[in-house]
Amino acid sequence: MPISKILIANRGEIAVRIINTCRRMHIKTVAVYADADRYAKHVQMADESCHIGSTDLSDSYLNVDKIIAAAKKHGVDAVHPGYGFLSERASFAEALKSAGLIFIGAPVEALNLMGSKSAAKQTMLQADVPCVPGYQDDDQSVNTLQQAANEIGYPVLIKAVAGGGGKGMKIVHAAEDFLNQLSSAKREAMNAFGDDQVILEKYITRPKHIEVQVFADSHGHVVHLFERDCSTQRRYQKIIEEAPAAGLSDATRTDMLNAAIKATQAIDYLGAGTIEFIMDGDDSFYFMEMNTRLQVEHRVTEMITGVDLVEWQIRVAQGEPLPMKQTEIHDKGHAIQVRLYAEDPQNNYLPSTGLLELVKLAQIENSVVDSGVRTSDSVTIHYDPMIAKLVVWAKNRKVCINKMQTILNQSAIFGVKTNMAFLSQLLNNNAFKKHQIYTNSLDNDELDLSTELLxxxxxxxxxxxxxxxxxxxxxxxxxxxxxxxxxxxxxxxxxxxxxxxxxxxxxxxxxxxxxxxxxxxxxxxxxxxxxxxxxxxxxxxxxxxxxxxxEAKTSASNANAIYAPMPGKIIEVKVSAGESVKAGQTVVVMEAMKMELELKVERDAVVEKVFHQQADQVTADAMLVELESS
Incomplete structure (x- = not known):
């Protein structure tokens, strides 16, 4: 049965991106939104919209019952989860199936299998897909894990079985550090995923992150759409992605693409997926994990192949065979994507929230801007602070880098701090130009990104x-x-x-x-x-x-107060009325964007009044502490 209406169980730029494909395919769309997104771009673009709850994720974008209720209310045929949120949650896919709705995503069995790093690795070993030497058994006793680490040899990587995004992941350089790092990894994993099981892997000191886009239909066909290099990362978060991967030999590329096909066939897959490999300095590559969804970086694959992967997802979900055979899929030229975030690279990359006073994102020939925000929208503490994905295609990598610099140069964002200058520095760096960036290059401070005002x-x-x-x-x-x-x-x-x-x-x-x-x-x-x-x-x-x-300086000098720099929660108030404080002293600790911020006074003073206490929720610019006039 053809799909005629789709509910998008997501927000921001990916929701906008899905809506654009649906429009071209003449498929109606339903957007869901939480309180903070009432006037968001994706809500205004969709044919219909449905409010599903508060900014609390468990009350909105992660609430399966509310999303299914919205789908039934609006009479949709299928639900597209985008990426993140519920996109890889097997229970969500099962609930949709029970409700008679099509899940535009991977099969439940694949979601369950690939959702466990240990089960995924065991499956790949059985399928003869190269895997990093390590330990992935069920015995989680401390002695067994310590012994396994000693046998693997240091450095060793501890990874949460249910992990992602670097949570529950620790690098251990010596045997005497293993137990402390293991405890820390298990603690993080339990807090983030409710599961403290881990696997161990030999840590590759100069790793490249190369991944292969795969696709499968219900008629037994599996294809690849070539590879992407996602090695430019910081704290396990991708920053720049490109396709194809530069510097791969033809033999290594062929072996990797074949291994990706073999891995996909091993789990009876359906839809879009990504096989992620880690590669060492001698061109050996190993299976790392499979992402059973569309990737943030899927656009670079689309640019070099001319394929709309969201359209393919929809066609496969409604039972059609893949639109192209492997022999018909060709790669051409080079594509680069950068992730533009509202964050402050000069302040440990802390997210920057507030009003987007001006958003000017340039587009040139053969470029794409994916964004869920516009001028006068706000970046809030509630969601990922991505502003846009900027993507460009050119005939070769050198021209592609130059074209991306042109896009960044002609773009401007005011009102919040961004990583735009940081992206420009990365693209201009010789290590990047010579494709000598490794996944740990930034974390190891190997790149000279310093600037002075010329x-x-x-x-x-x-x-x-x-x-x-x-x-x-x-x-x-x-x-x-x-x-x-x-x-x-x-x-x-x-x-x-x-x-x-x-x-x-x-x-x-x-x-x-x-x-x-x-x-x-x-x-x-x-x-x-x-x-x-x-x-x-x-x-x-x-x-x-x-x-x-x-004007602002005058206001600040007369205020004699400490204000909340962004919305958040008061963790600790360290002073009381009448207390003397010294310049640089921390007076309030608050939590915002999942980080702790220490708010300090700028001069010696006496506290006049304290307006908030521990556990209070405060808005941006709320006065927290007033000081006696100097």
């Missing part, structure tokens, strides 16, 4: 300001300029937390910066400005700084 950047900003604002000097204070006579101009700014002063003048047809650097901005130099925030692009690198915000 005099040329000051000249580019000055040129932009004077070119586009003929009355610049009339509003000098609000834009950071101070006029001393006719010349020069003094620019005050803050870069990477450091306050700087620069002097700019115009001499001999060029800008003179700080009395010694001459520079005339070029056409390829770009400058994005929003209020007191500046983003300058020079030589494919992005520089972000802020100008003095005198």
């Amino acid at each position: 005099p040329e950047v000051i000249a580019i900003y000055s040129h932009h300001l004077l070119k586009h604002n003929t009355e610049a000097r009339a509003w000098q204070q609000s834009n950071g300029w101070r006029v001393q006579g006719e010349q020069p101009l003094e620019l005050q700014l803050t870069f990477l937390g450091e306050e700087q002063n620069h002097v700019v003048s115009w001499e001999e047809g060029e800008y003179l910066i700080n009395g010694s650097h001459h520079y005339l901005p070029q056409a390829k130099d770009l400058c994005h400005i929003h209020r007191n925030q500046v983003q300058v692009v020079h030589n494919n690198l992005r520089y972000e700084f802020t100008l003095p915000d005198y």
Whole structure:
């Protein structure tokens, strides 16, 4: 039976992406949404929508009963889970089947089998798929695990059986550290997944993460759609993905693609899946895990093959054979995807929440922007802080990198901090250009991503300001300029937390910066400005700084208070009214975005009043502690 209406049990960019394919296929869509997403992009795009609960995930996007009730209410034929949330939960697939609904995903048996790292590995070993040497048996006694680790040889990787995203994963470098790391891994696994079982694997010190897109139908056909390199990671989270993988020999690629087909056939699979391999320095590769769903990085595969994988998912789910045979699937050119997040790379990558005052995401020929947000939307503490996936295709890898830099250069986001400059630095790094990035390169601080504010950047900003604002000097204070006579101009700014002063003048047809650097901005130099925030692009690198915000400074200096930087929960209040505090002293600890933040005073003072106590939920900018006026 053809599918005519689909409920999308997800949100954000993946929901938008599924809706776009459904529109092209003339299939109606139903969006579900929690309180925080009432006006979200995916809700407005869908043909119908249904409110399913509060921002608490267990009350909305993870609530199977509510999603099934919404599906029945709107008369859908099938449910697409996207990725994350319920996409790999066997109980969800079973509940949909019981309700007479089609699950556009993997079979229940495959979800159960591949959901356990130990069972998955045992299955692959039986199918003669290369696996990392390790221990994956049921005996979880401390002595057995310690002995197995000693036999494998250090370093050893401890992995939670039900894990993902780096949770319950520990690297052990010596036998004397094993028990402490094992306890920590089991504790994390129990908290995150309700299951503290682990497996052990030989830790590969220079690992590459290569994965193969596979697809299977109900008619016995299994194909691959080539491989992706996802080695550019931080803390086990992918940042940049590309297809095909650069630097693979033809023999290794052929063996890996064949192994992926063999792995998929071993579990009687259906739909889209990804076989993830880890590769060491001598081109040996080993099965790591299977993702039984569509991947975030599926777009790069689509770009090199010309295939719409969501369309394939729908067709296979309604019983059709795969649209193409293996001999008909070809790869062409190169594709790169970057994940654009609302986070602060200069502050341990803490998520950045708040209003998206301006979202300008550039598109050029053969590029795709997948985003679930727009200007005036908000990044909240409730969900993953991804803003967009930016994807580009070109005839080869070198041109592809340059095109991605062009997209980043022409894009700008204001209102929250982002990793856009960080992505630009990664793409410009020689290790990335020579495809010598490993999954632990960033965590081991192997890449030099340091930047300093070049005099040329000051000249580019000055040129932009004077070119586009003929009355610049009339509003000098609000834009950071101070006029001393006719010349020069003094620019005050803050870069990477450091306050700087620069002097700019115009001499001999060029800008003179700080009395010694001459520079005339070029056409390829770009400058994005929003209020007191500046983003300058020079030589494919992005520089972000802020100008003095005198109005805000005045407000802050008169406030004499500690405010909540984002919505969250008070964990501890360390002071009381009448208590003296010293500059830099922590007065409140709060939890936001699943992290603890220590809020400190900036000067010696006496506490006037405390407004909140432990366990209170507070909104962004809520006053927490008031200090006596200085």
